[in-house]
Amino acid sequence: MSPQPQAAVGAPLSRVDGRLKVTGKALYAAEHDIDGVVHAVIVDASIGRGRITGVDTRDTEAHPGVLRVIHHGNAPKLAYRDDPGTRILPGRRLRVFQDDKVLFHGQPVAVVIAATLEAAQHGASLVKVSYDAEHPSTDLAEAEPGEPTKYARGDADATLRDAPVRMDLTYRMARNHHNPMETHSTIARWDGGKLTVWDKTQWVVGTQMELSAVFDVPLQSVRVISPFVGGGFGSGLRCWPHTVVAALAAREMERPVKVVLTRRQMYFGTGFRPLYEYRLRLGSDRRGRLRATVHEMDAETSSYEVFEEGIMLAGQMFYSTPNVRQAYRKVPLDVNTPIWMRGPGFANASFAIESAMDELAHRLRIDPIELRLRNEPAEDESNGLPWSTRRLRECYTVGAREFGWDRRNPKPRSTRDGDWLIGLGMAAAVYDPNNLEAHVRARLNANGTAVVEAAASDMGPGTYTSQTQVAADALGLAMRAVDFRLGDSLYPPTPPHGGSMTMMCVGSANLDACNKIRRQAIQLAVQDEESPLYGVKAEDIVVRNGRLHVRGTPARGETYQRLLTRNNRTHLEADGSWAGPPEPERHSYYSYGAVFTEVAVDATLGLVRVRRMLGVYDCGRIINPKLADSQALGGMVGGIGQALLEHTVTDHRDGRIVNANLADYLVPVNADIPDLKAIYVEGEDMRADPLGVKGVGEIVQVGVAAALANAVFNATGRRVRELPITAEALL
Template sequence: MSQPSAAVGARVSRVEGRAKVTGTATYSAEHDVDGVVHAVIVDATVGRGRITGIDTDAALALDGVLTVISHLNAPRLPYRDNESSNNPSGGRRLRAFQDDTVHFHGQPVAVAVATTLEQAQHAARLARVSYDDRSTETDLERAKPAKATTYERGNAADALADAPVRIEATYQLARNHHHPMEPHATIASWKGDELTVRDKTQWVVGAQTELAAVFGLELDQVHVISPFVGGGFGSALRAWPHVVIAAVAARAVKRPVKVVLTRKQMAFDTGYRPAYRYRLQLGATRRGRLLAADHSVLAETSRYEDFTEAVLSSGQMLYTTPHVRQSYRKVPLDVSTPLYMRGPGYATAAFALESGVDDLAHELGIDPLELRRRNEPDADQSNDLPFSTRRLADCYTTGAKEFGWQRRSTKPGSRREGNWLIGMGMAAGAYDTLRNKAQAHIRLDADGTARVEAAASDMGPGTYTSLSQVAADALGLPLKRITTRIGDSTMPPTPPHGGSQTMASVGSAVQAGCDTVRRTAIDLAVGDPDSPLHNAAPKQVVVRSGRLHLTDRPARGETYQQLMERNRRTHLETTGTFAPPTGAKRHSMYAYAATFAEVAVDARLGLVRVRRLLGVYDAGRIISPTLADSQAIGGMIGGIGTALLEHSVTDHRDGRITNANLADYLVPVNADIGDLQAIFLDGSDTVADPIGVKGLGEVVHVGVAPAIANAVFNATGRRIRQLPITLDALL
């Protein structure tokens, strides 16, 4: 008999909510560490070259300054290879203060350490760095691409040439920065050869692994603590150089050292969504059946590392297309290394692919929603595997009805309200269902309370709450009797908190561990001559509100407390594990979204206002509807930023980012947000994982920007093929 579900699927408040709103939640820079001193990083002011000298005399003469560290006096560190730290594939990660080479503008070249933050800031300003400045290339359009990564099925060239209807367009996507609310910060301290780091990270195990590799330590010599993360969007998925710098400085001054990056430094030193140029060709029959597609992608990366993301996947599996050719070419530039940003790869591809499908629908005179329905695949054409579940067509139907798609004007630019041109658009989206090995420690105490521990992170989606909900149902306890602790490398290991894999991986480990503890208690009861459940069939026993009883005779039973006290047990505990199946893949697994948008465009000023957004999602089992709503709304808001506001502006003379602040790097605020709504289809994907989830945090962002762009086209008749869509493009 399976356990009843009371907590999973219920609308509950965040279990850590009170701590966050009252200020008792401790973020990375807020930990109270005795004797902590402050460090401020000095950034390179050239885009490429070599350091020829560093004058620190004036800085070291200041009161309170303990040291200034650079490649001239820093220790040489082992920097062992570390494949498991979210380093991009290929190249060599930036090695802090190990040589005189400058790879990009803003690179850390020195650090000033002082007893107060103000003293450290003053010292950093007084450090004088001289350079042998070299020519810099930071322009994606002008630099030489690397060798292409390709994919092909069928014969796209011939199929495109023979297609009755063809479209071709090139799309430009600006670089985006994560800019989470909490800045990146680290407090590092040493006790002998043991390093403790309080860090903003989305992967405590990854930070632990990287620090051990850099300093030549064993894993158990590195302790990483990160109980709360104030937003990340992918920026904290790897340990950036400032984490190493904090540890180097702490060892040098023999005191704990705190480093907090400025907003400007975050724009250079913690990754970003890279800029892209994406050329797309589509060929179709006059009845709207896709015949062929050709995707040609240019993407920026750094010269010292290779960064790639899953930009090609959507073009291989989202629509039935017998002939596909794809080319992905990295463009090495004198810039810092990009990193994954919400909906990585898939969000980029969606803008080009979904805009192209919309253009094709317009060319054919077919409703864009109907065109997508006509090209809905039965299986994943990239690998011939069946989908574990795929209800994208249901997302279309539900969304069209709820949004009032039938009111959309079929003639672009024909619907007007005063000076406002009104348009509606939609886009499909998908994101890979990721799962990885995870563990979770479960302890049930004799007082009927339970504790869950795992080295997971929570940057906002509600990991504390969702894991608690899974544990509450599996143990048959009220939610308030579950305590979840995460964010510590001494806890059981978990995968990165990114790629929408936390609940599928860690949640499944929690489920497994709690199931084991509950069954242990049941076995104890049915084997105990003094228990009311003695000799009962274990499969007929369930637990509700901490009480074990027979399913068909609820009066026959006892509480965890009664059972454990009588058997002199202080607790029951185990470590739950989850690992996805090994061997050849047997299913194609994705979460899906259909996003609908209504915009108003000022005909005189080109100003775009998002009136409504609706997202309909096939994301498997929804553990927490309240948190799912929050994730969807957040993804939509991020998509508004991508579509209309966010872009990093680079001065190509030296790679300086000219809007590396929140005054000039625009993000959506309340005035930019219309009516946002999310709908989640009922369902479960137990092929993907035991708890039936498919991942949510990424897919809710994927189709938002193209849905808005398609709505702008419907409103104005102008197809804007660059993001963000700024008002000058519409004038």
């Protein structure tokens, strides 16, 4: 087939769902108007570990409007099948109201159902729960780690002992919470043995599978609806206990039930980026060429599940290093289970590795970019595979030129602007885009419009828009003629909406389905004696604006509408799929970036202000530059939060999160954000997928924290190895 004209892909188009969002017509999970819905409020455990010895609900049940209170003493037993497809993490997932055990502070111990939200809220405050409390283990430094995940090549320890230059550095990264605008919520309704939930989720199919397993009903008896997600950053990548509570309460009440988590409940009702301690020892020659690195990482997980993320990969492949040893220990604590958060694994690994590279560059008096170039690997040394693409050198060159890196004075504390100490810093970035199987269904109607369906999500990157662009070009239609539908488990299954995989996986399946339909139409035309295209070679035909025509001879052709109507076709339909790169074992697939930043630090007060930031990214083909910019700038803002502000504080006496609110858990606001700019180097990765994309959502936060820490050092001469970087650390 002849290549299709690309009219939509690559264009900076506005969001197709933008008007719905700004006019309030986009319905989020708690906003669906379901007849007969009642309200439920979860009662949280006030201890960090122990057993429930009693639940007194008399005052609650006497309160006007309260309909019922459910807890472990009266809740039905749930199946909680342990199907391989529903097991998100190793371990035994939390089973709500199934026993008297308390595993962490904030665990659901009861739910109050009432006719109004106010009655449910007040009723929940009247529930009296008594406990046999134990002292919880919530301090990473004092807990016993589990068996480590290990990696090694060469002999890192022996090489390190003999290296001319050696460094032994320890970095600490605070726990971070996702804090999306929309808090998590669920409306559940049973119709006989069939369950429908309107849920905030980044994985429609995952929630469907979990509810099927928990309630022991067939998968097709569970429908999950999630057309809009008000931010997620990873918090919606699994089905959390509150969704089960909503479904349980709805079945017991025999009417729809709505559960909306408060902002406070988000801190223990959903996951978080775990706290890390990362010890990095490195050895190099006197020209800065790495000879050995030893990475030892400790991270928190829950006592009942083992959360693990890809924090080891960067240390295995990013720089040329003959000898590497790694040990990644998960430390079980009395906390709820962590979950992936934007740039998972790589955002934390990059802080340690890229800070250490800056420290090595300063010690050897080598420019930080030059040091990185001296350690550029020719291939992926973790597996010996060539790169599918690696334009990191170009990221350095473009970034240095555009940012004015040559104006940086390498001597710390040498540049001032009045009371402010000025510093420039940079860091490299890498991310491993995930790819999992995805399916899409497409239909071309006889009136020249198309509908494309997939059980994907859109938490903000613009899935509706970018997928419409892909479908429009593949079908040769205008954007307005394509209706891309997502967020419903009735649609074909797709992977989680995270890990920078949606554009690659769902987009490739979308392209496959729409290409099939276009080919069906072309085949129909060339075999139809009444068509102007009869007898033309199929590979010579393209479609533009809904009209099939001979390439180079636009006058010879006809519209989809005329072709289908004449052939008595109401529509053409096709299923598309994607199962990963065609040659996954022949190349190493990563996206890359380089982050440059300028900070000002008050010489007296230690306050850090970000003045400007530039990110240059090698992430394959850009489907929509406007959407990509939205992702890039948002990722930089998230990185600023991780570096300078975000920090969960736990009271180790009882496991309570002290700052479980947006007044005390600080996130960046407009006044914190400077001039941000993103540049995307030209190129596509056709080895990775037929669209040539690698995803933008994760790579844009990786490296930001390290670049800021390195800039702070350049400004002040003070090396801060703990996130967030506070004024106290600089005084």
